[in-house]
Amino acid sequence: MSMSLLQVLIGGLLLGAVYALFSSGLTLIWGMMNVVNFAHGDFVMIAMYIAFMVWKLLGGGPFMAMPIAAMLLATLGIIAYFALVRHVMKGPMLAQILGTFGLALLLRYGMFWTFGANFQSLPENLVGGTYDLWGIRIQASRLLAGTLAIILTIALHLMLTRTSLGSKMLAVAEDATAAQLMGIRPDRMQAIAWGLAAGLTGIAGALIATFFYISPTVGETLAIIAFVTVSLGGFGSITGALVAGLLIGVIESLSGYLIGAVYKDIVVYTIFIAVLWFRPQGLMGKN
């Protein structure tokens, strides 16, 4: 395998890991309560602006931005759950869609109003420059983002499957009524899920901001990637989101390298539609 192909593959995996991380929250929320959070991409966008402000005001990089963004976004997620989601969940599906879509617009235009429509970006060398490892060139910012993203996505999966809190959350996801008979409060578990999902978008946003443009509409772009990742991996499956995220990242960079950057989206969506044609429940989803 040529070095440049290997470099493209590794670059795709690192980007895909970040896709997996910010998609895992979306799939968690769906799995917990069958709610599609249309504001999910805008949560990431808010986190990117937080990272921008942390750099601008405090001169800090992602290690300072991540905990701040995680805490602020987790708080935003829990507020969104109690103030909005808990109420629209009782209504018809359309109420949920419009409810979280309304939140998305509120966040997006709030940012237009505060920061304007101009694209912002963090200085390229905020994390460190570009490394040359055995002939493969890797940006430090992408290496950091990809590595942390894989670790955190796996940590979320382990939390759900190996801890008693995770077991309670999965119990609510499977049968909220039976969970109540165990003495579990479904609303608390759902609030925790919102806090976790939004907190992870905080970390993802702070990481993405180190190598991606920042604008009020960037959430839209990211949300589409998240929806594709979640439906390809299987709604509600964290491991599915991880596999799908990595796959999309690799397909994107491979097709960009082999066919041309303008065509990479066409290849991704063609494969996406083909997979859903044969496996509508996604790669790791249940029937």
Place this chain on the structure above:
Amino acid sequence: MSNLETSQPLLSISHLEVKYGDLIGVADVSLEVGRGQIIALLGSNGAGKTTTLNAIAGLIPASSGQVEFAGHDITHQPAYAIVSQGLALSPEGWRLFVQQSVENNLMLGATTVADAAKKSDLLDKVYGIFPKLAERRTQQAGTMSGGERQMLAVGRALMSDPQLLLLDEPSLGLAPAIVESMYDTLIGLNKAGLTILLAEQSVELALEISNYAYVLQVGRNAMSGPSAALAKDPNVQKVYLGH
């Protein structure tokens, strides 16, 4: 006997009414469960047995009437608060967490038990009662047979260390031999001090193990009495026992 008569019942329900929108699930049900007893709740499909049990456990709100447990009014408390007071329901259809392991299901049953040492004692106790569950502790609950699922449902309810166990149709869909061994287990649990309220469609079996029985008809009390007497009642024999 005098002790039973003078002491307060563990559970007492008076004039319970439950509405589903405009539909009436239970119109007027009253019953009492004394400490240490097995009480049977009988009636055909749609008589209101499940609705009554679900209302007691707090899963559905009572539109009127009162539910008192261990001297406290629990009528308007949510299910998650009621289980922590010592009242556990094993619901209709068992409602296991089929995607989780047997042991996870049991540990979820002990959510209201704060002390870790007590949790592991309860787990040992349940594994002692149902050794099959211990063998299958890492198996996914959804892959077990009907009889094993029934054991898990009862075991999970026991994990909250209840004073009163409500069982909704524990015999439904099970082979007679499995039902019989389940009933033997229930008698053993009762002898060890557990009070049981049992909703059943198989009247003969329920009358055999219970002290007292209530018969519901279209959401109302139709008949009640000591189980031995009801089993000999010509009406009960004709309508429910097919004699």
